[in-house]
Amino acid sequence: MTVKTIELIRVGDYVVEKKHGMTYNEFSKNHLFANYPVVIGDACEGWNAKEKFSLEFFRSTYGDREVSVEGQKFKLKDYIDLMETSTVENPAPYPCKLQMDTDYPELIPDVSPRFKYSLPDWTHSKLISKRFTGTAQTLEIFFGSPGGVFPYVHYDYLCLHAFITQLHGVKEFTVIPPSQTPYIYQKKDNLWVSEIPDLKNIDFEKYPLSTNLTPITFTVGPGETLFIPCGWWHTAHSLTETISIAQDCLNTSNLSKFKKEVFINLKKKKSIKTELAKVYLSTMISTIRVLDFFGIKKNFKG
Numbered sequence: 001m002t003v004k005t006i007e008l009i010r011v012g013d014y015v016v017e018k019k020h021g022m023t024y025n026e027f028s029k030n031h032l033f034a035n036y037p038v039v040i041g042d043a044c045e046g047w048n049a050k051e052k053f054s055l056e057f058f059r060s061t062y063g064d065r066e067v068s069v070e071g072q073k074f075k076l077k078d079y080i081d082l083m084e085t086s087t088v089e090n091p092a093p094y095p096c097k098l099q100m101d102t103d104y105p106e107l108i109p110d111v112s113p114r115f116k117y118s119l120p121d122w123t124h125s126k127l128i129s130k131r132f133t134g135t136a137q138t139l140e141i142f143f144g145s146p147g148g149v150f151p152y153v154h155y156d157y158l159c160l161h162a163f164i165t166q167l168h169g170v171k172e173f174t175v176i177p178p179s180q181t182p183y184i185y186q187k188k189d190n191l192w193v194s195e196i197p198d199l200k201n202i203d204f205e206k207y208p209l210s211t212n213l214t215p216i217t218f219t220v221g222p223g224e225t226l227f228i229p230c231g232w233w234h235t236a237h238s239l240t241e242t243i244s245i246a247q248d249c250l251n252t253s254n255l256s257k258f259k260k261e262v263f264i265n266l267k268k269k270k271s272i273k274t275e276l277a278k279v280y281l282s283t284m285i286s287t288i289r290v291l292d293f294f295g296i297k298k299n300f301k302g
């Protein structure tokens with residue numbers, strides 16, 4: 001099947017395309033290894049979650065579960081009530097996230113089969129010890145509502161790739177290429193987070209280099225999946241009530257950058273143990289590259 005481009009979002013030299021019917025080959029060449037974003041129009045076809053994951057479903061099935069949103073604790077049903085009255089002027093706190101792997105594993109079949117574009121993925125491989133991935137959350141459900149703004153501009157922790165699928169509602173995303181990192185004012189202690197609080201209202205006196213930024217803003221709607229490659233700065237806000245699935249991914253295409261990020265974290269505590277950890281990680285990464293070579297080859301047929 002040939003790729004059908006349905007829409008182009010052009011900002012300066014940058015174009016983010018929306019594509020249907022993309023082969024793995026096309027994705028791998030023009031997006032995964034080119035490290036270039038794309039909106040995939042049909043990645044989640046076949047997921048039960050498209051029909052099943054409604055606010056009503058979460059209210060009736062998990063309403064009494066506790067969620068923590070921006071430091072505040074809610075019962076999920078009370079948070080959903082807040083979503084329904086959220087406005088730009090008086091927004092519900094955001095983001096409300098559910099960790100699927102640990103807290104809602106029974107819902108994973110509803111976001112399966114995992115789409116081919118996000119495979120292979122080694123984030124949970126035994127070869128990559130949890131010591132390196134630490135607090136990285138790699139499969140989450142997000143609830144949002146009008147006025148709900150992601151609290152910071154960032155690239156995903158440890159340079160993982162992100163796939164964000166809109167099951168319901170519309171989100172506006174802004175992305176900035178990694179080449180513009182010198183203008184983003186990285187936080188000294190968290191290099192993956194920008195100091196600039198709001199890309200739409202930048203204080204150019206405080207952040208003079210940011211005049212060089214060319215943010216690309218576009219919307220992602222129901223059934224669409226945004227691929228945010230590693231190192232791309234981004235943020236998002238909900239234009240309507242939204243339910244999204246965010247999934248991270250690690251493979252040959254981002255292993256080197258992942259390793260660099262892990263080494264930066266390890267450098268904070270210098271010891272023989274961390275030096276050994278570095279050698280161990282390097283060996284595991286070489287092993288994954290070999291395994292991936294065969295795995296990726298398999299996907300090329302798709």
Ligand SMILES: O=C(O)CCC(=O)C(=O)O
Binds near residue numbers: 150171235237
């Ligand atoms: O959908 C959003 O609000 C952005 C989520 C995101 O970028 C993240 O969790 O890393």
Ligand SMILES: [Fe+2]
Binds near residue numbers: 154155156162234
């Ligand atoms: Fe992110």
